[in-house]
Amino acid sequence: MSNNLFDLSLQCLQESDLERKLQQLNQLLDLWTQDALDFSARGPIERIPDPGRPAKPDLVSPKALPRRGIGTKEGHAALMHSIAHIEFNAINLALDAVYRFQEMPQQYYGDWLGVAGEESYHFQMIREHLYHLGYEYGDFPAHDGLWMTTYETDHDPLVRMALVPRTLEARGLDVTPAMIQKLRAIGDKRGVEILKILLRDEIGHVEVGSRWFRYLCAQRDANPFTQFTALVKEYFHGDLRGPFNYEARQQAGFSAQEIAWLKTL
Template sequence: MPPRLRALHALCLTDPDQKVAATRALAAWARAQLPPDADWTAPVRQGGDDRGVPGRPERPVRVSATAVPARSPFTDEGRAALVHSICHIEFNAINLALDALWRYDGMPADYYRDWLRVADEEALHFTLIHAHLQSMGWRYGDFPGHDGLWNMCEKTRDDVTARMALVPRTLEARGLDATPLIQAKLRRVGTADAEAACAILDIILRDEIGHVAIGNRWYGWLCAQQGLDPLAHYRLLYRQHEAPRMRPPFNLEARARAGFTDEELQALTG
């Protein structure tokens, strides 16, 4: 089975554990058996056929972002809800990476290799944070979750340039800003489970810098191919697709490491 078709198969799986296993197996298979000149470019489905995309379990119940209840991390259930929200983000991130891998035809082979690597790392993140949630006595699906990340995937399904602009380098880049704030909140709690969550978030933040960098890389490449000014076109896409407003504080160091230019960082803070 071609690698992008395998990615689509993993994307359509509804059971989180099966999706993780299929994603990690695909990445291991590609590393071990795919030759450097493997063909990644063949179309996977015709005519924008999105049946079964993405595969998701019945739980968690999906609600609007404003309907997710706020809970204090200073209670056991509140910390579990916070960890669950990270688990939900990582599950969605697996789907985001697999979708970027299977959906867009005609990109360079390195594009597909990059997004397979992202999917593999997101699957690892989900495994780590879900195991931690289970150690706290809860499972993925025990709290509601919102669909903000996937909604932007839907909006950008027909435009790979918009996808690169508004998912990895906008929504996922917000995670670079939010993670240190979440860690600071958990460290104020001071419990062993809170410290363990912070250690997992260190791994996630390290890898997410690389994921956002991949989004920046391919957004820049696509703009160059189309003769577009990256900053001006980003502003156009941001308005066109009604991306969420960017709010400070910004993790400027992490964003710089992820490939945002000085001009972009100045525009962000201006």
């Protein structure tokens, strides 16, 4: 069996059986901690329009998702299911960031494997909570917006860091506090606990994106602020609008200039 980082990341990324995928990720993380991985570049790098995922949930456009009130048992579970789906997708996003960009410093791979491991932990926590609510991951439809942007940014790590962690995943920092309030209001203490863990860890994940975005800007002699705002305008679908969690974004590596720009949107 190959111990090549890129082979193993691709294998795990394309694995659609849920249990096998999580198991392969654990093995990959073990090899990283044992310094047992080979970093030789592998070519040609494949474009991946659809990563490995289970047959369920059914993927629909965001507009086709039914609106459910959190006050109902089903609405409560649907909210947790949508968060589980985001965390599952985030495992694939992190693995793709490892596999696709094979010319980066070794620490970059350590950072993104660490993110994949934390996303897997989040997914399993929410899945367990969902089970206690009487549902499984796959019981509700979900949307695929996250992967669409991942696919569109697969040609350049600078564009990927700007758009996936710093734009899409940073939205999680903005919306999670309101979801915590909603879960608190319906007395879901475990859900509140889980979302607090997610918020804390996601600040770290966005910060990883910020750090490597700035590293790549420095390599190319590009101004990070000008680059970031230009890339968001070019690649982001829809309007980037508040409310923004400025404090969390600051902790996640957004500059004062970027925060000031967000305040104008």
